[in-house]
Amino acid sequence: MKILFTTHHLDDFAGSELYTFDITRSLRSSGHDIFVYSPVLGKVSGKIKDADIEITDDLREFKEIDFDVIYAQHNTTAIIARSVFPKTPMIFCSHSAYHEIEQPPSIDIGIHSYVALHEEIYDNLKDNYHVSDDRIELIRTPINFDKFSYNSVINEKPKKLLVISNHYKDDVKKVIEEACSKEGLKCYHIGLPENPVEDVKKYIDESDIVVTLGRGALESLASGRMVIVFDHFGGDGAVTIKSFDALRAHNFSGRSFGRHYSTDEFVEEVRRLRNADREALSKKVFEEHEIARVSKKLLASLKKAKGTEVRSSILEGHLLNELTFLENMAKNAGRLGKETIEISRIVKLRDNEISGLRKVITTEQDKALLADRELKRKEKELQEIKSKSCVKLIMWFYRKLLSKRNDS
Numbered sequence: 001m002k003i004l005f006t007t008h009h010l011d012d013f014a015g016s017e018l019y020t021f022d023i024t025r026s027l028r029s030s031g032h033d034i035f036v037y038s039p040v041l042g043k044v045s046g047k048i049k050d051a052d053i054e055i056t057d058d059l060r061e062f063k064e065i066d067f068d069v070i071y072a073q074h075n076t077t078a079i080i081a082r083s084v085f086p087k088t089p090m091i092f093c094s095h096s097a098y099h100e101i102e103q104p105p106s107i108d109i110g111i112h113s114y115v116a117l118h119e120e121i122y123d124n125l126k127d128n129y130h131v132s133d134d135r136i137e138l139i140r141t142p143i144n145f146d147k148f149s150y151n152s153v154i155n156e157k158p159k160k161l162l163v164i165s166n167h168y169k170d171d172v173k174k175v176i177e178e179a180c181s182k183e184g185l186k187c188y189h190i191g192l193p194e195n196p197v198e199d200v201k202k203y204i205d206e207s208d209i210v211v212t213l214g215r216g217a218l219e220s221l222a223s224g225r226m227v228i229v230f231d232h233f234g235g236d237g238a239v240t241i242k243s244f245d246a247l248r249a250h251n252f253s254g255r256s257f258g259r260h261y262s263t264d265e266f267v268e269e270v271r272r273l274r275n276a277d278r279e280a281l282s283k284k285v286f287e288e289h290e291i292a293r294v295s296k297k298l299l300a301s302l303k304k305a306k307g308t309e310v311r312s313s314i315l316e317g318h319l320l321n322e323l324t325f326l327e328n329m330a331k332n333a334g335r336l337g338k339e340t341i342e343i344s345r346i347v348k349l350r351d352n353e354i355s356g357l358r359k360v361i362t363t364e365q366d367k368a369l370l371a372d373r374e375l376k377r378k379e380k381e382l383q384e385i386k387s388k389s390c391v392k393l394i395m396w397f398y399r400k401l402l403s404k405r406n407d408s
Contacts, residue, residue, distance in 0.1 A: 002068045004065075021048055035065065068307075092105075118140070118250070141214075141218060162190070165211075210228075229247060232254070239281065
């Protein structure tokens, strides 16, 4: 099959980027022709190119290609793809029930069916976007077991705790680091923005406990590590065989229970970890998330969509120029990356400078006002002096006249 993947960004080693990286390489290795469009290219796009996959940030470069199906991720790129390919069947994959860009397009672009990576997304599509059950398929996040294979080696008494997070907030960091100090655990963090790494597996294998969410939880469980779900959404606690399905339904995000641990509560969570569950959890992840199995299921959905009629209210080329302009602006801004941080820093610096200038101006205005008041006071004093002097002069002159009269 000839398949076009769309995704908004490929600039960092994070959720949807890694999903695109894994699934496109898997389908390419099965002999399919894979093409990728993303307006924001970066670190991950180069890795995808290395797998003999064509990639572009201008979809018009692929305009003459007769694709069998489009696998669209992110609503903006789905609309752009429909604008360029008005008759190609499309499946829309949602990675989140919350992020705006992950929601289905707000206009009818003739989507054949939807892929939900977990139950929370499935329910969002059904309840909030009124997509019928027969048009939603639950296809799990793929995990590459060639890379994240089970590692039985682990310390009987945990010695190192790894935090994998792109949202490592100060309050969460404080709780984890204080708990590690109490338990005699070495603590290390990897993830955006300070410490992004490509080879996550190396760090996972060197740890006994991993605190993370989402994909990081699955990769760590596959590798035979003990996992606690705790991040910016809150905590769901230790992942066990009993809790696995319930926590996965919300993508191991912390949204299942949303606990905000104190240091002592987190210490208790660490102590509740069960070494005995490791092998069973790795096996479960393999059975339900192993990349070849997931790719096979996805391919069946893509084949089902192939050749179907597209009914869309969008015209060819409609919105393309506007959306491309917006995407270019997003690309130039840097998708909340270093460029945006730098822009924010400069803006903040300018704000501080303006604030400082305002203070100076205010101070100078105050000084000017005081000077003006002082000047007016001096003028008044001078006027009074002049008046008094004038009176004195008149009196002196008057006395002189009287004196002359008396002399005469």
